Amino acid sequence: MKKPKIIPGVDQRLLVKDAIKVMPDPTRRLFLRGGASVGALMLLTGCDLSDSETAENILSKISEFNDGAQAAIFSRTKLAPVYPESAITKPFPFNAYYSEEDAPAVDGATWKLEVAGLVENKKPWTLDELNALPQVSQITRHICVEGWSAIGSWQGVQLSEFLKRIGADTRAKYVWFKCAEGYTNTIDMPTAMHPQTQMTLKFANKTLPQAYGFPMKVRMPTKLGYKNPKYVVAMEVTNTDKGGYWENQGYNWFGGS
Amino acid sequence: MSVQTVAGHSAEKIIHPAWVRICHWINAVAILIMIGSGWQIYNASPLFDFTFPREIALGGWLGGAIRWHFAAMWLLVVNGLVYVTLGVVTGRFRRKLLPIYPRDVLSDTKAALTFKLAHDDISKYNAVQKLLYAGVILCAVIVVLSGIAIWKPVQFQELTTLFGGYDFARYVHFFAMAAIVGFLVIHIALALLVPKSLRAMVTGN
Numbered sequence: 001m002k003k004p005k006i007i008p009g010v011d012q013r014l015l016v017k018d019a020i021k022v023m024p025d026p027t028r029r030l031f032l033r034g035g036a037s038v039g040a041l042m043l044l045t046g047c048d049l050s051d052s053e054t055a056e057n058i059l060s061k062i063s064e065f066n067d068g069a070q071a072a073i074f075s076r077t078k079l080a081p082v083y084p085e086s087a088i089t090k091p092f093p094f095n096a097y098y099s100e101e102d103a104p105a106v107d108g109a110t111w112k113l114e115v116a117g118l119v120e121n122k123k124p125w126t127l128d129e130l131n132a133l134p135q136v137s138q139i140t141r142h143i144c145v146e147g148w149s150a151i152g153s154w155q156g157v158q159l160s161e162f163l164k165r166i167g168a169d170t171r172a173k174y175v176w177f178k179c180a181e182g183y184t185n186t187i188d189m190p191t192a193m194h195p196q197t198q199m200t201l202k203f204a205n206k207t208l209p210q211a212y213g214f215p216m217k218v219r220m221p222t223k224l225g226y227k228n229p230k231y232v233v234a235m236e237v238t239n240t241d242k243g244g245y246w247e248n249q250g251y252n253w254f255g256g257s
Numbered sequence: 258m259s260v261q262t263v264a265g266h267s268a269e270k271i272i273h274p275a276w277v278r279i280c281h282w283i284n285a286v287a288i289l290i291m292i293g294s295g296w297q298i299y300n301a302s303p304l305f306d307f308t309f310p311r312e313i314a315l316g317g318w319l320g321g322a323i324r325w326h327f328a329a330m331w332l333l334v335v336n337g338l339v340y341v342t343l344g345v346v347t348g349r350f351r352r353k354l355l356p357i358y359p360r361d362v363l364s365d366t367k368a369a370l371t372f373k374l375a376h377d378d379i380s381k382y383n384a385v386q387k388l389l390y391a392g393v394i395l396c397a398v399i400v401v402l403s404g405i406a407i408w409k410p411v412q413f414q415e416l417t418t419l420f421g422g423y424d425f426a427r428y429v430h431f432f433a434m435a436a437i438v439g440f441l442v443i444h445i446a447l448a449l450l451v452p453k454s455l456r457a458m459v460t461g462n
Contacts, residue, residue: 058328059321059324059325059328060324062324062327062328062331063324063328066327073409073412073413075412080414081411141423143410143423145301145319145323146301146302146319147298147301147302147407148302149423149424221411246320249320250320250324251320251323252323252324256412257408257409257410257411257412
């Protein structure tokens, strides 16, 4: 799932073919002997083709414009549709940029949720402490950026309730999450305060399985799957956009649904 | 003087006014980007037992394709709104595309398939053309609305419900695309068979 470093819409073979034509003879021979790939072309020219391209820049700008459009469309009170238990997808799919065997195994007994940034109380939270907070439940549709969707049942603490308890400055722009395997994710404060945004501790009323993000995921039915981090170990309330794993590779930042 | 100019102008017989031609070619670019990037997005989670060859899909990977798709959508929608508004306000749609009688469609289809359909006056559409042009405008409306239903199934959930829910809306979006592609195959083939129709869409007459 790594992003191929090519200009969107440009055929790699044609690009390499064109590049060969303008090379001086000795270089051309070396290049052709070496496999004549886009990777080799990048080594040779020392430039990342995707970064230098105007089309890429224009598309980035429009993607940022779409972040603004989606923030404007987003309603703080409109709820994602909820479903009956009979609608839950079984089995609910595992999904990540790695395979299920490589999913991080977090020890719930020693795990603590780190809290940082613009908050009054930065005391880390144990799983027991989070389980002792008022719990909410939702059966909603998880929608993947790839197009497929699945209905799941999630229980946990409202993020807005938690932010209130730790004395977070909810006038801040973002909440940033860090996960056990290194995944990161930044969301906008209005989404963080949405009533259905949940620090999920259970799936279908049972302790969150490893595949679904044990010990904690953050469930947002108003955003696409890649904006719903699993295996969360830290969160920060901030005015700095720290990006995210997929967002940094070109997925839309807002990722709203 | 001015009367003469107007008379001389109409003698040249403008088949497609400038706004039609401008909208047509902007739309051509937008729809090709939407279809190509849409195929790449489809490949990430195919609805059927096939994927589109990478060579004809736009964007290189899912993230790139989504960027193209959600950039060209503005071009498609803004240009489409201008086109439909002017088509209705100027009366062009009513004049050119209506009425469509099933009997005429049948007889003109038969004539077209036996290469007996006359194209002496390309400013007047036969019944098959009327049906195809009106039909593709309808498909474009459906493809945009079902696209919004997939894009915003929470914020615009009423629209998503109208299309039978999120999963069903994906199929609607796909088949509306397929219908437009089907139209394009016929449309481009016939434009090449009757080159003066292509010239009219470039120069206006």
